[in-house]
Amino acid sequence: MTAADKNNIALYGVMVADHVPAMLAYWDRDLVCRFANAAYLQWFGKTRNQMVGKMTLIELLGPLYPLNEPYIKAVLDGQAQTFERKITQPSGFTRDTIANYTPDFRNGKVVGFCVHVTDITPVKMQELERTNHIITEQNIRLINFSNTISHNLKSYSRNLEMILKLFITAKDEATKDKMLHHLQIISKGFSSTMVDLNKVIEAQNGGDENNEHLNLYNYIEKAIHILGIEIELSNAIFINNVNPELTLNANAAYLESILLNFCSNAIKYRSPERPLIVELSSSIQNNELELSIKDNGMGINLEKYGHDLFKMYKTFHRNPDAQGIGLFISKYQVEAMRGRITVESEVDKGTTFHLHFWLG
Numbered sequence: 001m002t003a004a005d006k007n008n009i010a011l012y013g014v015m016v017a018d019h020v021p022a023m024l025a026y027w028d029r030d031l032v033c034r035f036a037n038a039a040y041l042q043w044f045g046k047t048r049n050q051m052v053g054k055m056t057l058i059e060l061l062g063p064l065y066p067l068n069e070p071y072i073k074a075v076l077d078g079q080a081q082t083f084e085r086k087i088t089q090p091s092g093f094t095r096d097t098i099a100n101y102t103p104d105f106r107n108g109k110v111v112g113f114c115v116h117v118t119d120i121t122p123v124k125m126q127e128l129e130r131t132n133h134i135i136t137e138q139n140i141r142l143i144n145f146s147n148t149i150s151h152n153l154k155s156y157s158r159n160l161e162m163i164l165k166l167f168i169t170a171k172d173e174a175t176k177d178k179m180l181h182h183l184q185i186i187s188k189g190f191s192s193t194m195v196d197l198n199k200v201i202e203a204q205n206g207g208d209e210n211n212e213h214l215n216l217y218n219y220i221e222k223a224i225h226i227l228g229i230e231i232e233l234s235n236a237i238f239i240n241n242v243n244p245e246l247t248l249n250a251n252a253a254y255l256e257s258i259l260l261n262f263c264s265n266a267i268k269y270r271s272p273e274r275p276l277i278v279e280l281s282s283s284i285q286n287n288e289l290e291l292s293i294k295d296n297g298m299g300i301n302l303e304k305y306g307h308d309l310f311k312m313y314k315t316f317h318r319n320p321d322a323q324g325i326g327l328f329i330s331k332y333q334v335e336a337m338r339g340r341i342t343v344e345s346e347v348d349k350g351t352t353f354h355l356h357f358w359l360g
Helices: 003-018 040-043 057-076 121-170 172-208 218-226 230-232 250-270 300-307 326-336
Strands: 023-028 033-036 083-089 096-105 107-119 212-215 237-240 247-250 277-285 288-295 339-346 350-358
Touching: 003 040, 023 040, 023 250, 023 339, 040 096, 040 107, 057 083, 057 096, 057 107, 057 237, 096 121, 096 237, 096 250, 121 172, 121 218, 172 218, 172 230, 230 250, 230 277, 230 288, 247 250, 247 350, 250 288, 250 326, 250 350
Parallel strands: 237 277
Antiparallel strands: 023 033, 023 107, 083 096, 096 107, 212 247, 277 288, 288 350, 339 350
């Protein structure tokens, strides 16, 4: 190989190195720079004339040198090194890098080492975004679980309070026996609910929603029993026309919460002009199970309030018990089970909520 060929190879080598986005450099045993590519020079804000053959690694790294010194000593002892390091550029921006030090052996002795430093800031940013996404999802799950507990147990506590008041004020044994029967129903339902809520905790610790095949008719009956005293005191009529054989792949605690919310809302927003009638029915179309909950209550002005219907803390009637969170929670829970909600309503005529669940 001629001197001209060697010179061309050297020129091509520098050109290729200068087009590599990673930082490439060579430091001799005295830690004097013998080569630095364009990326290396740019990162540290130096020129090739300032560095090559003149600058030491101690001078270049400054306060970073003590952190890198153990790796430098190790590579000069013949051991390749890989480590992560944050580097602050002259612009003041700090970037994450991964560095590789490779010893240069000649005649069995280390005479220097090659440096390869890669910018991994984009990877770190992706990891941070992924971590933030996980934390956000966990927070959403935690908030939803808290709301689910609050909503489910509120129905029990409200009915329990009513039953106890009626029991205390009862003037005959028949009424007391009736209230005790309601207490037994509430107690049994509460125990079942706690089992379902524990399943939710286990599922969230495991990262899924723990769906199972549930009999929709039976869960509606359970909600009606839980709300029994409210239904009786309001003289409401609940009609469960759902197919008794129908099953739904759902989260038990969520399904109970959804049914309790829509049924208790029907009672809460009943019309003072007529007895409340709530009809629950089901159908299957296009691989979707549709649960319809129809009432003849006060109704909602969808033209005015439709866009806010499922938003948190939005209320549409002057009911003092309205908190504006029930529909928000139910929407989240339905969507968590791959479902969606549509609604039809007319003021002073009533409302029908359609809950669509994907069966695929």
